[in-house]
Amino acid sequence: MKKFWNLPVVELLPFSEIEDKREILLVTSTPAWNAVKEKLRGLNFVETIEVTEATTENWDALLATVDDGRWTVNGQSSAVYAVGGGLTADAAKYFAVKLGLPLVVMPTALSVDAYITAASGIRRDGCVYYIETKPPENLILDLDVIAAAPAWIRAAGITDVMSIATGCWDWKFAHEKGKNPPGMEFIPWVYDNAQSILDGVLDCAEAAGHGDRDGLKTLYDCLALEVQLCNSSNRQDAQESTILLSKTRTGLRPRAH
Numbered sequence: 001m002k003k004f005w006n007l008p009v010v011e012l013l014p015f016s017e018i019e020d021k022r023e024i025l026l027v028t029s030t031p032a033w034n035a036v037k038e039k040l041r042g043l044n045f046v047e048t049i050e051v052t053e054a055t056t057e058n059w060d061a062l063l064a065t066v067d068d069g070r071w072t073v074n075g076q077s078s079a080v081y082a083v084g085g086g087l088t089a090d091a092a093k094y095f096a097v098k099l100g101l102p103l104v105v106m107p108t109a110l111s112v113d114a115y116i117t118a119a120s121g122i123r124r125d126g127c128v129y130y131i132e133t134k135p136p137e138n139l140i141l142d143l144d145v146i147a148a149a150p151a152w153i154r155a156a157g158i159t160d161v162m163s164i165a166t167g168c169w170d171w172k173f174a175h176e177k178g179k180n181p182p183g184m185e186f187i188p189w190v191y192d193n194a195q196s197i198l199d200g201v202l203d204c205a206e207a208a209g210h211g212d213r214d215g216l217k218t219l220y221d222c223l224a225l226e227v228q229l230c231n232s233s234n235r236q237d238a239q240e241s242t243i244l245l246s247k248t249r250t251g252l253r254p255r256a257h
Contacts, residue, residue, distance in 0.1 A: 005118040005231045007224055008105070008139040012217075015039040015106060015142045023078045025066060025101070027051060027092040032084030032108045036145055043081065051084075051091040054123045056131070059094050079104060082136070085153070086112035090120035093133035103136040109149035110208070110216060111156040113223045115139055118231075141220060147211035155208035155215075161201040161222050164194045190233050197225045 019042035026033075026048040033050075047066045051059070082092030082105045089105050089112075096103035105115050114121065116139060119130040146154060168191060175186035201222040207215025 005135055007116055007228055007231075008136045010139045010141060010220075010224075012141050012143065015140070015145060016042075018042050018140060020044065020079065020081075020104075025049065025078070025080045025095065025099070026083065027080060027088050027095060028083040029085065029088055032088065035108055035148075036083060036106075039142075039145070040083070045081075049091070049095070051088050054087055054090065054121060054128075056094070056122055059091050062091075063095055063098060081106065084108055086114040086121070089114045089136075090122075090133075093118075093120050093136070094131075096136075097133050102138075103134070104138045104140065105136040106140045106142070108145055109153045109156070110146055110219050110223070111153045113157060113160045113227050116224060116227050141217075143213045143216050146216050147213060149211075151209070151211075154211060155205075155219055157219060157223050158201055158205050158208065161197060161219075161226050164198040164226070168194055168198075187233065190229065193229055194226075197222050197229070200225075 015036055016039040018040070021044050023046045024044055026043075026045045028048065029050060029052070049062050049066065051062065053059075078101055080092050080096040080099065080101050080103045082088045082103065085108065089107070092103055092105065095101075107115050116135055118132060118135045120133045121128045121130055123129075171180070171184075171186060172191065174180045180186060201219065204215045204218035204222070208219040209215075
């Protein structure tokens with residue numbers, strides 16, 4: 001059965017204005033938590049998981065340290081919140097699926113598209129593999145928090161969208177040579193839309209990199225369009241998180257990082 005994933009509901013909202021009285025399992029990292037903890041007094045954090053590795057073995061071990069009975073019994077009165085970067089979002093998606101709980105993601109930088117995809121990246125033997133999890137139900141963007149992130153990571157998600165440049169070339173070239181495998185046939189309208197998304201991210205790159213709010217919002221829009229185009233065309237390879245890199249690979253080949 002083919003599955004078409006949705007994007008999360010997005011709210012542009014200062015973190016300090018968020019209130020949620022549900023019992024919350026917080027998934028975060030120390031730098032991210034230290035940067036925003038004073039803004040999150042309206043949230044009812046009951047337990048915290050700090051993520052430092054991208055392996056299912058590590059995630060399962062971390063999940064075993066929390067009272068899963070509390071979370072599975074309370075159901076809709078509980079939630080998982082991810083506060084931080086791509087690693088925390090990937091782990092939180094995994095935990096939310098395992099516990100059957102809704103997920104809210106609060107990025108502290110626009111570093112990747114993992115905040116809105118339905119897969120989690122894990123590392124094995126020096127390569128990154130993707131496993132199906134789910135997208136968050138809600139995404140909260142505080143553009144001031146993102147603008148204050150370190151410059152090297154603030155808008156690094158630009159590179160996820162810019163992979164369209166080489167991905168498009170590879171996909172079209174493989175098509176011209178008759179090398180695209182079944183299920184990855186060249187689709188002109190997908191190619192054209194991907195080029196438009198690439199144009200958008202190149203236009204906003206400088207502003208986003210400098211922490212400009214409009215530039216950061218445009219970067220998020222480009223990330224969302226890239227992911228939704230992948231979702232809608234149902235072409236996302238299980239091992240890739242970006243639409244057009246997935247066109248150039250077959251089977252379950254890993255991507256080295």
